[in-house]
Amino acid sequence: MLTKIMKWGSIAVLLQAVFWRPSTNFQLVLEFVVCASAIAVALDAAQADEFVWAMGFIAIALLFNPVAPLALSHGTFFWLSWASVVMFLASFVALRPQPRLSLESLLPRAQGIRSL
Numbered sequence: 001m002l003t004k005i006m007k008w009g010s011i012a013v014l015l016q017a018v019f020w021r022p023s024t025n026f027q028l029v030l031e032f033v034v035c036a037s038a039i040a041v042a043l044d045a046a047q048a049d050e051f052v053w054a055m056g057f058i059a060i061a062l063l064f065n066p067v068a069p070l071a072l073s074h075g076t077f078f079w080l081s082w083a084s085v086v087m088f089l090a091s092f093v094a095l096r097p098q099p100r101l102s103l104e105s106l107l108p109r110a111q112g113i114r115s116l
Contacts, residue, residue: 006033006036007041007088037088038060041053053094057091
């Protein structure tokens with residue numbers, strides 16, 4: 001659930017940055033939010049054995065790294081932001097969590113014994 005909220009937050013700040021030129025203070029917030037979200041999604045993707053998705057989100061985390069920011073032209077920033085928005089949106093479909101199995105479904109049922 002936290003990763004889902006972080007994805008929506010990243011989409012929101014990226015769209016705001018695309019439509020309005022970000023100030024220096026907002027740029028730092030943008031970089032922090034997008035980098036943290038990309039790392040969280042990359043960890044979830046790696047845990048789900050989706051390594052291509054994990055590498056894509058690691059690339060986004062490096063592009064929006066607040067510690068060592070990259071100086072990008074306005075046009076490059078515009079297209080990278082849109083590509084990041086598309087990746088975050090696509091991750092909602094591609095990286096759906098698998099349902100957990102209950103203990104009851106893992107254990108064979110003994111004859112005549114019912115669960116509480």
